[in-house]
Amino acid sequence: MSAFSLEPRQIAWCAELRTLAAERLRPLAEKGEPGRVNRALVAELGRLGLLERLFTSGAVDLCLMRESLAYACTEAETALALQGLGAHPVHAYGTPAxxxxxxxxxxxxxxxxxxxxxxxxxxxxxxxxALRAEADPEAARPDGSPAPALDASPLAAPDGPSRWRLTGEKCWISNAPEADCYTVFARTTPGTGARGVTAFLVPADRPGLTGAALEMLSPHPIGSLVFDAVPVTADDVLGEVDRGFRVAMGTLNLFRPSVGAFAVGMAQAALDATLAHTAGREAFGGKLRDLQTVAHQVAEMALRTEAARLMVYAAATAYDEGAPDVPKHAAMAKLLATETAQYVVDAAVQLHGARALRRGHLLEHLYREVRAPRIYEGASEVQRGIIAKELYASIGEAP
Known part of the structure; x- marks a missing residue:
């Protein structure tokens, strides 16, 4: 795997993204309602051409976008990332229709x-x-037209598309319940673990699909979904029946390093704020930066942030080059970067003192935002398990 370094055009693009985030996206974010989808912000991301790049660029560009936007406007970063996470399975595994x-x-x-x-x-x-996808030989297609009869197989009919009813719940779903479409993972074959899961593309207006918003620590939209015999057909399958776990992992292998990029962007924002504060703050007869304990703390923050950044872009480069060890590098990148961002933001709050805890302060905002990435898309403990599994597999031993 080749080493990563930014080219001049990438450096210029990152600077442009930071400016766009500060001048055009942050004002829209500030007008949004916490916990709700900010459609004006999403539409602006589309007008700027950033959403299209989710499907035309590689993992490195995705990381550059997420880090740059996160530095200046975490809400814009999250809105962009959620569009990519929700629709990447359609881009990578969807039918032409x-x-x-x-x-x-x-x-x-x-x-x-x-x-x-x-x-x-x-x-x-x-x-x-546990969300069940049960064969439904009597159901009509979602468009209301009659469905052909199924044969003896619960999953396929030779004379027409297969049909299921989705029954169960989803929870902690970003953009729920306000999204227009959902990539939904449901169990089509009981008792088979990850091998019996199928991915479905489910429009939000399907009968039987309802949801509720959840109030969370960070302000981005997240909610629960209830599936009450929601009809789907083979036309809604993403990838192959019973192979939906491949869809999920393929998506996460791309997005886990970019979660790390999001974390690095927050860490850099916290570090820069700390540099400015400690350089100007008078304390004990001098500047805060003159205290060795403070200077060493800032140096540690910078060291860890740069190390996390290098790991993130190494993982993104591995993905773009089709390296065989992408799952390991993706897990390492997400783990190191999210844990690092937690450390850096916490240290920044400590060095700023009480002012950083005041509602509306940058660090108060980052302190709330930085916690969730250590949990979603695979908690830190899960990432360690993936890394260990990949390491032992490389020597032919199971952990």
Whole structure:
């Protein structure tokens, strides 16, 4: 795997993104309602061409976008990332009809996408999904037209598309319940763990699909979904029946390093704020920066932030080059960067003192934002498990 370094055009693009985030996106973010989808912000991301780049660029560009936006406007970063997470399965595994219908709208910011994997009893253990996709030989197609009869197989009919009813719950779903479409992972074959899961593309207006918003620590939209015999057909399948776990992991292998980029952007914002504060703050007859304990703390913050950044872009480069060890590098990048950002933001708050805890302060905002990435898209403990599994697999031993 080659080493990563930014080219001049990438450096210029990152600077442009920071300016756009500060001048055009942050004002829209500030007008949004906490916990709700900010459609004006999503639409602006579409007008700027950033959403389209989710599907035309590689992992490195995705990380550059997420880090740069996170530095100046975490709400814009999150809105962009959630569009990508929700619609990447359509881009990578969808049929031509699915792609043609949804990707232009997601890219324009006129449709909001969501990735529905987690459940009340299956968060980190994705193989324990309980949302059921039960064969439904009597149902009509979602458009109301009669469905052909199924043969003896519960999953396929030779004379027409297969049909299921989705029953169960999803929880902790970003953009729920306001998204326009959901990538939903459901169990089509009981008792088979991760091997019996299928990914479905489910429009929000399907009968039987309802949801509720959840109030969380960070302000981005997140909610629960209830599936009450929601009808889906083979036309809604993403990828292959019973191979939806591949869809989920393929998506997460791309987005986990970029979660790290989000974390690095927050860490850099906290570090820069700390540099400015400690350089100007009078204390004990001099500047805060003159105290060795403070200077060494800032140096440690910078060291860890740069190390995390290098790990993130190494993982993104591995993904773009099709390296065989992408899952290991993706897990390492997410783990190191999110844990680092937590450390850096916490240290920044400590060096700023009480002012950093005042509502509306940058660090108060970052302190609330930085906690969740250590949990979503695989908690830190899960990432350590993935790393260990990949390491032992490389020597032919199971952990």
């Amino acid at each position: 699915q792609r043609a219908h949804w990707l232009p709208r997601v890219s324009e910011g006129t449709a909001v996408a969501a990735f529905a994997l987690s459940e009340p009893g299956a968060g980190s253990d994705a193989g324990a999904l």
